[in-house]
Amino acid sequence: MKTVNPTTGETIKEYEQMDDAEITGIIHKANAAQQDWAVLSYNERAKYLAKAAKILRDRSDEFAELMATEMGKPLPQGVSESEKCGWVCEYYAEHGQQFLENEQIETDASSSYITYNPLGTVLAIMPWNFPFWQLFRFGAPALMAGNAVILKHAPNVAGCALAIESLMHEAGFPAALFRTIIADVDQTQEVIKMDDIHAVTLTGSTRAGKAVAEQAGSVLKKTVLELGGSDPYIILEDADLEQAAETCVTSRLLNSGQSCIAAKRFIVTEPVYDEFLDLLIDKMKSKTVGSPFDGQTDVGPMARHDLRDELHQQVEQSTENGAEAVIGGHIPKSNGAFYPVTLLTNVHQGMAAYEEELFGPVASVIKVMDEDEAIHVANDTDYGLGAAIFSEDGERAESIAANKLQAGCCFVNDFVKSDPRLPFGGIKQSGYGRELSHVGIKEFVNIKTVYVA
Template sequence: MSDSNKTINPATEEALETYPLMSRQEAEGIIEQTHDAFLSWRKTTFSERAGILRKTAALIRERQDDYAALMTREMGKTLTEGKQECELCAAVCEYSAEHGPKELADETRELPGGQALVSYQPQGVIYGIQPWNFPLYQVIRYSAANLMAGNTVLLKHAANVWGMALEVEKLYRDAGLPENAFRTLLIGHDVSDAVIEHKLVRGVTLTGSPNAGRAVAQRAGKVLKKTVLELGSNDAYLVLADADVQKAAEACVLGRTNNAGQTCVAAKRFIVVDSVYDEFRDAFLAGMKKLAVGDPTRSDTQMGPMARSDLRDGLHEQVRKSFDAGVTCTLGGEIPEGKGYFYPATVLENVAPGQPAYDDELFGPVAALIRVKDDAEAMRVANDSIYGLGGGIFSANEDEALRLARDEFDTGMININGYNLALPNLPFGGVKQSGYGREHGGFGMREFVNVKAVMVAQS
């Protein structure tokens, strides 16, 4: 591998910055510094930690224009989406600050002949391996929770967003976090493997592909370290016979094209009951055709480019293989000419098992429409996936939709009659090959703590 890394603007294909890679020796030195910082940070009060997270939230809001512009330059997100991401990050910090003290407080339990205490103690250095699609949020999501818990944090960010990787380190330092309590590692996969195995690293959290999750989990498992994995998905959105079809189509267009479709919890498979299929398809197509695709710095642009040329090429190969296996392309499906890694809003029909559009995750603005005979078949097809991160149900019968979501939908997160990404107060994570562990909602603060039982006998 080269000893440097170059970032590229995906809308213009212009080179942005070149970053030298850290050596294994440099990375190990930073790990030791981050561990030393932990020895002090763990002794801080919840109030002190919360104060720094609140300051972090304030700085994110102050700097949102700069951060959004950086995201646009590095990975093509529109400026509007970048500002929305900043607001979510600020809210995550504030939620962690407000609710952390209660989530992490000592508990008393019964003990025959005495008393017992359950304490949530920090463990040490937590290593996060994060993707490019939400360059600020992916980092804040795990780091705020772990800093609140008293751990210190390392980051290996995706190579195409290293500008943001360094900005997050500066953000926390400017907010008052002690030096080395959060550090960014500009490293390749070989050095990352050594970081996972380092004796001072106590846990590893990854957001990425299932293949990346397997590799990281296996390496961490060899040295008996806990992992949290948020992996891919092929989220199903069910449009049932009694759905408000126009409302469903509007939400599904947003769910498929937000962030140019490069979202783990994007709506990807649209499973539509036969009686409303044609009406939904027509409304969905109309919405997809109206999307303003182009320069992500323009205020009227709704969808920018994909983040890298290899990602666009991989998506197009999945679409091509789906063509070969029998899908019909109703919209899009061709790489446009000109500069930038753009891919059009694409709609595929006649989608069936054995096609990438049915079986795999299409990480881009490609929608798979699946016609089913009734509500029962819709639920069966939704669960016919190796993944289980998110999903959705559109139905006028809210009680029945809630029952299906609670009792039958085999995923970690489900929307009913709408589309939401992540919310600070609700758990985020999946099942099956979408990974394990939870973030947000207080759950992330307890993933990498020592749940310690202390038993005191009466004297």
């Protein structure tokens, strides 16, 4: 296995795939370490999370450079990602015990209550787009709850995976409790079936999620799946258009457009369509595409050439069916996996830009007549991860977000984002289960009833 710099196309490093015996030994030792870890107090576990948080903050520049090298993330965004990982560690170090305390329930028993015991060793199959954050938003609560973690990361960010393992060991976590495995798809399927693996979490494509759910389901193991998204952003006729356009562009181009919760479909009501489109074009044109190591870069390369080529095929399919690329839409002549900021109009059903997730710096703009049609188009998707709505009538927008949009995370006058204090996850083809908040820490525990007559 090798990692490739998406900015230059050059090989960074080659990694030797672990053999089956080595992987089995790692997982067996993790399971043994977990049993010792589970008897530690919450205060003791919290100390290690706090140490990990400090390392993530102190070495954020180093980790950002690694992300930029392996998957093209602009340096300032990598620094923010590392610092956010520190935040989630601190959050669960502070609140984990409170979230998992026994819950007394009054019944006809002399005593009845709920306990939250760790499940054991959890396999985390993680993607490349947020190589640190995706792991820590699951790993911090899972470890605080008393579980062990086996990380199987995307091959193109193997360096990030090993760096995470190293920093966790530096923070004092038992060496066997948190391990990275370098494994292929076939080996991962076998890992899911191992008796020493008690649950699985995956962040990735819907296709990968279905495969993992089937494999884990065949051996009756708990899964949490955070999958793709085609997030709609509704612009109502009473929206602050300047603020809405700025927010939409920020969301669409964050991480070079490679985010499951990025704004992907801008659904604009007819009275403000032309004005909003003009603002959108100006703001998207102002963004700089370039090296992730240049502090002025807004959009770096895509993580791999094959991903860039797949995105371009979706753009071409859409334009062949009537969409118009008012900005971008052409692969530049470059050694890197770059794709221009692209804006598609005249988007409708039957196009890739309407039906599929566009995982890169490409936005689709859809004109609708009114609020009712906007809600219909927003929900007219197989996905259900995030959604946003813009209106200066806060009560109206909040009612739509809370009651009418089919998504796991609905935001008003802001872009969709993950926050340790709030549950994160989707519905429909965007997966199931939740990460973060008091909800997320309870995904990988045995919610046990204790009844004393």
